[in-house]
Amino acid sequence: MALFDSHCHLTDRAYLASLDEVVQRAQDNEVKYLLTAGLNIDDSLAAIKIADKYPGVYCSVGIHPHDAKGMHNDDMDKLEQMSANPKVQAIGETGLDYFRNYSDRESQEIAFHNQINLAQKLGLPMIIHIRAAYPEAKAILLEHKYYTGVLHCYSGDELFAQWAVAQGFYISFSGSITYDNPQLKQIAKKIPEDRILIETDAPYLPPVPMRGKRNEPAYVKYTAQTVAQLRNCPFEHLAHITTRNTKTLFRI
Numbered sequence: 315m316a317l318f319d320s321h322c323h324l325t326d327r328a329y330l331a332s333l334d335e336v337v338q339r340a341q342d343n344e345v346k347y348l349l350t351a352g353l354n355i356d357d358s359l360a361a362i363k364i365a366d367k368y369p370g371v372y373c374s375v376g377i378h379p380h381d382a383k384g385m386h387n388d389d390m391d392k393l394e395q396m397s398a399n400p401k402v403q404a405i406g407e408t409g410l411d412y413f414r415n416y417s418d419r420e421s422q423e424i425a426f427h428n429q430i431n432l433a434q435k436l437g438l439p440m441i442i443h444i445r446a447a448y449p450e451a452k453a454i455l456l457e458h459k460y461y462t463g464v465l466h467c468y469s470g471d472e473l474f475a476q477w478a479v480a481q482g483f484y485i486s487f488s489g490s491i492t493y494d495n496p497q498l499k500q501i502a503k504k505i506p507e508d509r510i511l512i513e514t515d516a517p518y519l520p521p522v523p524m525r526g527k528r529n530e531p532a533y534v535k536y537t538a539q540t541v542a543q544l545r546n547c548p549f550e551h552l553a554h555i556t557t558r559n560t561k562t563l564f565r566i
């Protein structure tokens with residue numbers, strides 16, 4: 315059996331002193347594969363270094379909506395150069411976050427447009443972060459009509475999920491599916507089997523029963539258990555389909 319944590323942040327300083335142990339614990343808990351997602355140029359370079367060091371660890375390169383305001387003209391060229399590394403499987407995370415608004419909306423939208431164009435040019439899937447901006451993100455996605463990627467840490471409603479799946483997107487559930495979240499649980503029951511991914515978004519969003527602790531990829535098993543229960547399927551089956559889906563999306 316193998317689990318795939320489709321989205322985490324191993325570059326986070328929370329792991330500075332313990333990265334070897336964190337990756338080993340993932341392996342010990344059947345998490346044979348994980349993807350560490352880039353947040354900006356420097357973070358994407360750091361993600362590549364980590365992916366190069368460990369077997370089974372992959373990465374993406376991108377500019378997070380929170381970091382969009384600091385973007386430079388040549389950033390897309392830099393991301394394109396980085397994407398030549400064989401461990402880079404996706405562009406992102408990119409998208410819109412109108413909840414925190416750490417970057418102004420215009421910068422976020424420009425960064426999102428640019429990264430959709432880049433992903434399309436390179437034929438790579440996108441890792442999309444949307445928070446409190448689902449209608450606005452949909453409008454941008456409809457403009458480009460490039461629908462290869464995953465809506466990570468899904469927090470939208472059922473209608474949007476149905477639309478996204480119909481276009482070909484994957485939906486990824488994080489530890490938040492283990493919280494008291496009836497609407498999200500309902501969505502996890504109904505998403506077609508070949509569209510589901512699981513993730514930790516570690517070090518953030520630790521699943522029950524690890525709430526209050528630092529999250530790490532080994533804990534993706536709790537999210538897998540919850541999704542399996544919701545869908546009335548054996549844990550091994552959920553592990554199998556989510557790992558297969560993630561490998562298909564990221565072409566591993």
Ligand SMILES: [Zn+2]
Pocket residue numbers: 321322323351407515
């Ligand atoms: Zn993330």
